[in-house]
Amino acid sequence: PEDVVWIKQQPLPYPLDALEPYISKETVEQHWGVHQQMHVDRLNGMIGGSEWEGMSLGQMMLASFNEGREQPHPPFFHAAQVWNHDFYWRSMKPGGGGKPPERLLKFINRDFGSYELMIQQFVDAALTQFGSGWVWLSYKGNKLPYVKSRSPIPSDNFGKLVISKTPNAINPVVWGHSPLLAVDVWEHAYYLDYEDRRAEYVSEVLEKLVSWEAVESRLTKAVIRAVEKDTHLTRRVQRTKQRLAQANGQGRANRPRAREGRRTGRQGEEEVAKSSPVEA
Amino acid sequence: GGLSRKFSKVVSYYSLTTPPYKLDALEPYMSRRTVELHWGKHHQDYVDGLNKQLATSPLYGYTLEELIKEAYNNGNPLPEYNNAAQVWNHHFFWESMQPEGGGLPEGGVLQQIEKDFGSFTNFREEFIRSALQLLGSGWVWLVLKRNERKLSVVHTRNAISPLAFGDIPIINLDLWEHAYYLDYKDDRRTYVTNFMDHLISWHTVTLRMMRAESFVNLGEPNIPVA
Numbered sequence: 126p127e128d129v130v131w132i133k134q135q136p137l138p139y140p141l142d143a144l145e146p147y148i149s150k151e152t153v154e155q156h157w158g159v160h161q162q163m164h165v166d167r168l169n170g171m172i173g174g175s176e177w178e179g180m181s182l183g184q185m186m187l188a189s190f191n192e193g194r195e196q197p198h199p200p201f202f203h204a205a206q207v208w209n210h211d212f213y214w215r216s217m218k219p220g221g222g223g224k225p226p227e228r229l230l231k232f233i234n235r236d237f238g239s240y241e242l243m244i245q246q247f248v249d250a251a252l253t254q255f256g257s258g259w260v261w262l263s264y265k266g267n268k269l270p271y272v273k274s275r276s277p278i279p280s281d282n283f284g285k286l287v288i289s290k291t292p293n294a295i296n297p298v299v300w301g302h303s304p305l306l307a308v309d310v311w312e313h314a315y316y317l318d319y320e321d322r323r324a325e326y327v328s329e330v331l332e333k334l335v336s337w338e339a340v341e342s343r344l345t346k347a348v349i350r351a352v353e354k355d356t357h358l359t360r361r362v363q364r365t366k367q368r369l370a371q372a373n374g375q376g377r378a379n380r381p382r383a384r385e386g387r388r389t390g391r392q393g394e395e396e397v398a399k400s401s402p403v404e405a
Numbered sequence: 406g407g408l409s410r411k412f413s414k415v416v417s418y419y420s421l422t423t424p425p426y427k428l429d430a431l432e433p434y435m436s437r438r439t440v441e442l443h444w445g446k447h448h449q450d451y452v453d454g455l456n457k458q459l460a461t462s463p464l465y466g467y468t469l470e471e472l473i474k475e476a477y478n479n480g481n482p483l484p485e486y487n488n489a490a491q492v493w494n495h496h497f498f499w500e501s502m503q504p505e506g507g508g509l510p511e512g513g514v515l516q517q518i519e520k521d522f523g524s525f526t527n528f529r530e531e532f533i534r535s536a537l538q539l540l541g542s543g544w545v546w547l548v549l550k551r552n553e554r555k556l557s558v559v560h561t562r563n564a565i566s567p568l569a570f571g572d573i574p575i576i577n578l579d580l581w582e583h584a585y586y587l588d589y590k591d592d593r594r595t596y597v598t599n600f601m602d603h604l605i606s607w608h609t610v611t612l613r614m615m616r617a618e619s620f621v622n623l624g625e626p627n628i629p630v631a
Contacts, residue, residue, distance in 0.1 A: 256564075
């Protein structure tokens with residue numbers, strides 16, 4: 126049915142004018158109230174009666190990304206944009222900014238050298254994102270067997286914070302990273318307030334609006350998820366080895382392994398899908 | 406001073422071309438502020454960025470069109486590509502418009518559009534539809550396809566130019582949000598419709614079609630009868 130609202134527009138976590146003077150009420154009204162709402166409406170318009178019907182936003186986003194092999198399936202653009210915007214609004218708060226809390230700062234110092242170097246890398250990424258897109262701070266947890274799309278960030282930095290930029294609707298969730306902070310660098314995000322001065326917009330967001338508490342809380346959850354997944358993976362490898370050892374000689378070693386792999390794939394996807402932008 | 410040196414090397418770079426009308430001449434469909442920023446900042450930034458790259462690039466010395474084709478590198482663009490193509494795209498865009506533009510083309514241009522799209526209305530609708538289908542930043546174009554020998558509407562992402570595919574651009578419209586956000590916010594449809602109805606320069610199109618016809622024969626091959 127076409128008139129069913131499968132995916133709801135999430136409320137803003139603060140009043141429309143709460144981010145003034147750094148992001149104006151007019152921008153938020155337009156960006157959240159018109160632009161994001163349009164993604165929600167278009168998405169709802171295309172999923173009724175389709176294979177995407179009834180999926181959560183996160184599930185739909187991952188499933189329709191099509192593992193980055195070819196063009197994503199049609200719902201991807203709108204689903205990911207709804208996810209990204211919800212995540213962006215919750216990356217900020219009135220009276221935000223300042224220095225990150227102690228524990229988060231330790232991670233930042235370890236992985237970027239200092240807070241200032243992290244900010245510099247973030248702003249550089251924002252300025253070199255050519256065309257519409259996003260800039261992210263993410264936690265790159267562990268090797269993820271269920272994510273087959275290729276991350277542009279080399280694989281030697283598992284267990285670290287990383288900064289990345291993504292074109293249009295893409296987000297680092299599709300590479301299996303856990304996003305901690307998003308800044309929208311589509312021109313609509315800042316043009317009414319800053320015109321072409323993107324650097325100024327990104328700096329104001331980082332210095333005056335970022336909710337470092339939200340970032341830290343997301344990091345804590347991401348680390349726990351990564352540890353759980355590591356434990357789960359270690360157990361799975363052990364079980365598979367045992368089974369292979371048992372099956373050895375019976376000539377049927379391949380089948381249980383294939384079945385095991387498939388089941389893990391589904392579990393993995395569910396785990397990522399659960400991390401909704403609103404609760405993450 | 407060049408005189409004090411035994412050998413001097415002449416170096417020349419690209420400069421910002423000026424739109425062929427005043428900055429407020431496209432009002433109310435495109436505000437003075439939008440043109441000031443779009444031409445004075447965005448277009449200028451691409452020119453500056455390109456010149457800075459060319460100072461140390463092996464691609465110095467190409468004409469802009471050759472540079473775009475070379476830097477496109479068969480779809481694996483070199484670092485100069487984005488700036489080079491955006492300089493060209495914007496220059497082409499300013500000249501695709503004029504005050505009191507829009508309406509219907511005349512003569513051969515109209516005939517060619519009717520031949521290739523069925524009717525002018527079909528062309529207008531296809532241009533608007535293609536502009537709305539593009540996700541993210543980019544351009545919508547009317548191009549003359551060399552091999553098919555016909556006009557066609559295409560949209561491209563970010564800086565991509567149909568020059569790289571060997572097609573001949575006839576019109577382009579900028580769909581980056583900086584082109585319309587101050588004036589239209591998220592209403593891309595009205596922006597595109599106003600371009601078609603009030604800004605497009607059919608005069609420029611006529612000149613471009615005449616030039617294009619020296620590369621593409623749009624009529625039946627003229628075979629002399631013995």
